[in-house]
Amino acid sequence: MNDILKLPFYAKLSLTLLGLISIVFIFYIGQDILIPVMMSFLFAILLYPIVQFFKSKLRFPHVLAVMIAVILFVLIFIGLFVFLSFQISDFADDFDKIERNINIHLRNIQGFVRDNFHLSSREQKQYIDTATEDSMEKGKEIIGTTLMSFTDTLVNLTLIPIYTFLILLYRTHFLLFLSKLIKKENHDQLKNILTNVRVAINSYIVGLIIEMILISVMTTLGFMLIGVKYAILLGIITGILNLIPYIGILFAGVLSIVASLTGSPDLSIIVGVIVITIVVQLIDNNVIVPLIVSSKVEINAFVSIVGIIIGGAIAGVSGMFLALPILAVLKVIFDRIESLEPWGYLMGDHLPKTYTWRKIKLPLFDSEAPSEKIIIKADVIVPVFTETTTETDSNRTNN
Secondary structure (H helix, E strand, O other): OOOOOOOOHHHHHHHHHHHHHHHHHHHHHOHHHHHHHHHHHHHHHHHHHHHHHHHHOOOOOHHHHHHHHHHHHHHHHHHHHHHHHHHHHHHHOOHHHHHHHHHHHHHHHHHHHHHHHOOOHHHHHHHHHHHOOOHHHHHHHHHHHHHHHHHHHHHHHHHHHHHHHHHHHOHHHHHHHHHHHOOHHHHHHHHHHHHHHHHHHHHHHHHHHHHHHHHHHHHHHHHHHOOOOOHHHHHHHHHHHOOOOOOHHHHHHHHHHHHHHHOOOOHHHHHHHHHHHHHHHHHHHHHHHHHHHOOOOOOOHHHHHHHHHHHHHHHHHHHHHHHHHHHHHHHHHHHOOHHHHHHHHHHOOOOOOEEEEOOEEEEOOOOOOOOOOOOOOOOOOOEEEOOOOEEEHHHHHHO
């Protein structure tokens, strides 16, 4: 007996949209709980190869391997935080010098406006006071919101290592739970989805880490060449903020310009900071991202931007950071379920990346040109579900 109910297109579309709205609403009202869990899920995928190394090569028990991997992960973050704290404390000592140099530039700007637009300094001050008359109240609200956000961040930083440890510890238990939800004839499809999700997310996070390191190194070297004080601090902060899509580099650029005033009020330093930031971003967007990051998650730019905007509207910076990994997981699922395959195609990026002109490969972005379907085969051990444990294909073959 065929128990599958076939619905017309408009009914399926309505149910799909209703499901998406429900998921977004649940994520919005439960973001304080869901965001740490999802961040922990990403970090657990990143740490899984390390856990497997401790278990297979060093013969550590599962609990000990997970514990050591999570502790190393936490120590790396603590070391980075301590280094940045010492650098920022030194940077705070130069606030008076920054304020003095900013005032010099403001006076120069006022003189330029007075000479070219015939507005006296008093008139300029009146315009500024009128435009910022409510700034004090807004400033208090921003400070209050920032303190609350900082408190939530501290709580999340405490919960994420705990969640990561538990996800790695109970990995097999969760896999068996999923296998019990799905019919046995669909287990192969489930294994394929889980494997590809792990490969996509792990590759994407590793790509982001490599991108962060390269951006930090290039920015630091550039700032050192033009003599910017705290070049290492600004380079690391630029690399970290670059993880926030689109807007992170803007904040990093403004911070670098302000920090450049600790050394000299010379305008050439500011121009040099702007030039280096633009050059690094051009290298990042045209070389690093296509080769390292975008190659890991094939999602087109339109869906990426819309997803990042929606993630930011729902959960702020955390939502923007999680947007692309969530889209990557959804695309893997959609591509492997026949009824959802059109949505996976919509999210994908099927444009040819290059074309040959007189034996020279050039970038190509033409949706009318035929594209080749490239299948990347990863040497990944696929889990096999049993009633008591999760074995690998290789172990089962050996037995």
